[in-house]
Amino acid sequence: MITLAIAEDHQALIDGMKLFFKDEADIMLVGESNDGEALIELVKNKRPSVVITDIRMPKCDGIMATRIIKSKYPETKVIAFSMFDQDEAIEQMKAAGASGYIMKNSSLQTVLDAIRTVARNETFFDDAITAKDSHTKEAIILSSREKEILRLVGEGKSSQEIADALNIGKSTVDTHRKNIIKKFNITGKNDFLRFAVERKYDF
DSSP states (O other), X not given: OEXXXXXXXXXXXXXXXXXXXXXXXXXXXXXXXXXXHHHHXXXXXXXXXXXXXXXXXXXXXXXXXXXXXXXXXXXXXEEEXXXXXXXXXXXXXXXHTOSEEEETTSOHHHHHHHHHHHHTTOOEEOHHHHHHXXXXXXXXXXXHHHHHHHHHHHTTOOHHHHHHHHTSOHHHHHHHHHHHHHHTTOOSHHHHHHHHHXXXXXX
């Protein structure tokens, strides 16, 4: 049984989802909230297996709520539910620990598919977001050396270890790293490491 909590500041959206889910034998709604603070308390008390949360909410937004939930209750899967498909919002929710991201104009069947997918410890991102991400990857071209270095960074190797493995200078590795960071407009060392881990086999 998938236990579900919904956080959304528009009650009509919650009510619509509740009606849709009530006939699904494998999903049980255990609570709802209209702000981020109430969501955190709800997760604390009910421990749902899946949470659907809006990003823009009063008191505590969905990004912060997700970060807190995942730090305290890592077994709970979080799906972002938003009107926004900006890269920044998507990346912030991923960084916070969300397993999925769906748009509010998606069908209720898509929402249902997302719930069941993340409950299986998989990720689910709206088709519009996936298409956008694919377009971005295709538009940015990495050299074969940059691809090698990105893969090795993703495997946890330092610049010196990469230099030794590829028989090149450490300064050359650092230059390639800077070029990759610039191409993808990545800010911060930790963001680059996370990007490398997630994308090391994409190119």
